Amino acid sequence: MIALRGLTKRYGDRTAVDGLSLEVAAGKVTGFLGPNGAGKSTTMRMVVGLDRPSAGAALVGGRRYAEFRHPLREVGALLEAKAVHPGRSARRHLLAMARSNGIAAGRVDEVLGLVGLEGVAGKRAGSFSLGMGQRLGIAGALLGDPGVLLFDEPVNGLDPDGVLWVRRLMRSLAAEGRTVFVSSHLMSEMQLTADRLVVIGRGRLIADAPVAEVIAASSRNAVRVRSPRAAELAARVEAEAVPSGGVPSGGVPSGGVGRRGVEVVRVSAEELVVTGLPVDRVGWLAFEAGVPLLELSEEKASLEEAYMELTGTSVEYGAGAAAGVEA
Numbered sequence: 001m002i003a004l005r006g007l008t009k010r011y012g013d014r015t016a017v018d019g020l021s022l023e024v025a026a027g028k029v030t031g032f033l034g035p036n037g038a039g040k041s042t043t044m045r046m047v048v049g050l051d052r053p054s055a056g057a058a059l060v061g062g063r064r065y066a067e068f069r070h071p072l073r074e075v076g077a078l079l080e081a082k083a084v085h086p087g088r089s090a091r092r093h094l095l096a097m098a099r100s101n102g103i104a105a106g107r108v109d110e111v112l113g114l115v116g117l118e119g120v121a122g123k124r125a126g127s128f129s130l131g132m133g134q135r136l137g138i139a140g141a142l143l144g145d146p147g148v149l150l151f152d153e154p155v156n157g158l159d160p161d162g163v164l165w166v167r168r169l170m171r172s173l174a175a176e177g178r179t180v181f182v183s184s185h186l187m188s189e190m191q192l193t194a195d196r197l198v199v200i201g202r203g204r205l206i207a208d209a210p211v212a213e214v215i216a217a218s219s220r221n222a223v224r225v226r227s228p229r230a231a232e233l234a235a236r237v238e239a240e241a242v243p244s245g246g247v248p249s250g251g252v253p254s255g256g257v258g259r260r261g262v263e264v265v266r267v268s269a270e271e272l273v274v275t276g277l278p279v280d281r282v283g284w285l286a287f288e289a290g291v292p293l294l295e296l297s298e299e300k301a302s303l304e305e306a307y308m309e310l311t312g313t314s315v316e317y318g319a320g321a322a323a324g325v326e327a
């Protein structure tokens with residue numbers, strides 16, 4: 001398990017990571033998301049002792065990275081692909097890592113096989129493509145057979161086969177009970193790979209929840225209804241939004257991701273789009289109102305849509321973001 005306790009990193013007057021507190025559980029793939037410059041790499045670097053926190057702590061299994069005698073056996077990381085001496089062969093690079101961490105030399109060929117680089121193990125790492133560099137980085141992370149793994153943008157530069165391979169690898173590492181913490185900008189890939197998500201913006205925590213919960217909290221989730229008596233149904237649904245007590249009962253509790261009310265958009269005389277209520281609730285309301293239904297369907301948000309909503313005000317370098325101006 002990884003535990004961040006008030007983790008903070010300042011570079012001069014810039015706060016890259018701002019009081020992050022969370023736990024990344026074992027046995028799961030946890031996706032680490034956030035706009036460019038949000039502080040993901042800085043956070044990961046602090047977990048593996050490459051950066052020193054300005055305040056707070058990053059713990060692996062309750063201990064700081066610096067306390068480990070053989071850190072690669074505790075936590076493996078792919079942080080910068082190609083962070084390898086270009087003149088060294090892949091095998092020599094891994095052998096040097098293994099030696100410094102008391103790892104048997106035989107493990108080097110094992111991980112080279114695991115990542116599919118056995119055929120080029122003697123070649124200079126400097127001649128590797130971006131994708132081969134990523135595979136070598138992943139081999140390095142796996143070398144000490146650690147219980148905790150961090151991957152910063154692992155599919156960067158990989159072809160579709162490689163992307164699928166990384167997805168399966170992450171899933172199988174988590175299934176073995178390991179802690180897998182992986183950053184990515186590819187939302188569709190994260191939707192397929194991750195169990196949980198940690199979303200940050202400007203160094204601060206925005207969400208920490210299961211993937212399904214993050215998506216369920218999106219206002220883009222909607223229920224499409226067609227009925228010859230759509231107006232009656234709309235009135236019934238709107239009554240649900242603001243009951244006599246004045247408190248919206250339709251807001252779907254979202255477990256820390258956000259709250260919202262019920263909205264009805266009249267698309268046409270026969271068609272409505274309802275947001276803020278689950279599809280089965282809309283079905284019951286139609287039944288209670290005695291309104292016939294011609295269609296009742298669910299439109300689910302994608303993780304990408306949910307993510308855009310969550311991070312909308314935290315984007316620093318987006319096309320629409322005014323540089324240097326706080327949202």
Ligand SMILES: Nc1ncnc2c1ncn2[C@@H]1O[C@H](COP(=O)(O)OP(=O)(O)OP(=O)(O)O)[C@@H](O)[C@H]1O
Nearest residue numbers: 011014015016034035036037038039040041042043
């Ligand atoms: N060594 C450094 N010196 C000064 N500022 C830094 C340093 N490293 C990172 N930063 C700043 O800290 C902030 C967070 O950067 P970081 O690389 O952690 O973000 P990120 O979420 O990984 O972004 P990306 O998705 O673009 O990789 C950025 O504003 C960055 O410019």
